[in-house]
Amino acid sequence: MAEAETVSLMDFDEDENQNLKPKDNGKNVIVSGTPPDIKASPWVEKYRPQSLADVAAHRDIVDTIDRLTSENRLPHLLLYGPPGTGKTSTILAVARKLYGAQYHNMILELNASDDRGIDVVRQQIQDFASTQSFSFGVKASVKLVLLDEADAMTKDAQFALRRVIEKYTKNTRFALICNQVNKIIPALQSRCTRFRFAPLEPVHVTERLKHVIEAEGLDVTEGGLAALVRLCNGDMRKALNILQSTHMASQQITEEAVYLCTGNPLPKDIEQISYWLLNESFADSFKRIQNLSFIIRLVLFVLLL
Ligand SMILES: Nc1ncnc2c1ncn2[C@@H]1O[C@H](COP(=O)(O)OP(=O)(O)OP(=O)(O)O)[C@@H](O)[C@H]1O
Ligand SMILES: [Mg+2]
Structure with a gap:
């Protein structure tokens, strides 16, 4: 497989048979283990795209990654952009396409809640990248190291990763995901093909x-x-x-x-408030606005009951 060191200037700036790793507001990434109760899952997980075709928007990026995956020419990837735009979902869909049901044996996923100092980069990644995989029915020969929230990695760890990427390029692809690309050292950026996920x-x-x-x-x-x-x-x-x-x-x-x-606040309330402020005396507007916010608080209370 060709070694990818391209920096794309394209302005295109993550499951089943796994359980969720409790972390935050739906940014959870699937890790290996027992299957989740999909019906009871939060909708963000229930409706996480399962394949690249399910990923909404970003067609040019997804098609490019899809083609590279099909041709077994997947480069190291750097996916960046604001939250909730499909970065993790895209990589998980790639992993599913590459490895099928066995994919949790073939990817090493590390995120910001893990210790990702220099020792983890040297040890965990090296251990994973240097071992042979014996998964049955897996067509792809390369493994995938998924570094989610890569912008939270220490600079030392990023510098250490630079060497690790080069050393294991033959049988391992790295996918770095982050919100702020400027927190990724240039040397790592230049080893990856970058895709920007816009809102x-x-x-x-x-x-x-x-x-x-x-x-x-x-x-x-x-x-x-x-x-x-x-x-x-x-x-x-x-x-x-x-x-x-x-x-x-x-x-x-x-x-x-x-x-x-x-x-x-409801747009119509904002409009009403502006109208009062512009057309009535300050004392009258103040009284009306106070009554309005009381009604909003009351409705909220009733709804929550
Ligand atoms: N492009 C998309 N198409 C379909 N669903 C999406 C897309 N982007 C996000 N979602 C929905 O939002 C959830 C979170 O998406 P995902 O984890 O891929 O976001 P992210 O870009 O990795 O965000 P973050 O930067 O916060 O980690 C998904 O489980 C899915 O339900
Ligand atoms: Mg993510």
């Missing part, structure tokens, strides 16, 4: 949300859907988390329910 366009968030809404049989109004898309700012994880929490709080997912659930 998802509203059209792609809408499409993916519709898929989940249909699968879950939810009652979502047009205003509710628009509010979800507006509030998530291109972060698909956030969109799914808001959708699920609003669904738990109210039967019908309306614009109002979404705004109340997230604690955001």
Whole structure:
């Protein structure tokens, strides 16, 4: 397999039979172990793309990675961009495509909650990269080391990784994932093909949300859907988390329910407040605004009950 040291200037700036590693708000990555109860999973995990075709948006990036994987020419990868845009999901889909059901034997996944000082890079990665794998039915000959949240690695560990990458390039591919690419030392960046995952366009968030809404049989109004898309700012994880929490709080997912659930003021309230402030005396506006926020607090309290 060709050694990849390309730096792509393309402006395209992670399961089954595994359980979740409790870590944070849905950024959990799948590790080997017992199967999760998929029905009870948070929707961000239940609807994590299973294949590269399921990844919404970023078509150019995903198609490029898909082609490289099919041709067995996968370079070292550096995927960066804001949270909830599909970086981890994409790499997990690549691993599934490369190794099938055996993939948890073929990848070493380390993230920021693990100790990733210089010793871990030297020891764990070297141990994994230097051993032969005896998984049955696996077509790919290379293993995958997944360094999620690579921007949290110490500089020393990054410098140590530089040598490790070179030493094991023959049978191991490294996938570095981070939010802030400027925290990755240039020497590592130049060993990887970089892909930038931009925030998802509203059209792609809408499409993916519709898929989940249909699968879950939810009652979502047009205003509710628009509010979800507006509030998530291109972060698909956030969109799914808001959708699920609003669904738990109210039967019908309306614009109002979404705004109340997230604690955001309703656009119509903002408009009303602006109107009062511009057209009425300060004392009257102040009284009306106080009453308005009391009503918002009351509705929130009733919804949470
Ligand atoms: N492009 C996408 N297509 C479909 N679902 C997505 C996409 N991006 C994110 N999601 C949803 O959001 C969840 C989180 O995505 P993922 O873990 O891939 O994000 P990330 O880019 O790695 O974020 P972070 O930088 O916070 O680790 C996924 O389980 C999936 O449900
Ligand atoms: Mg991630």
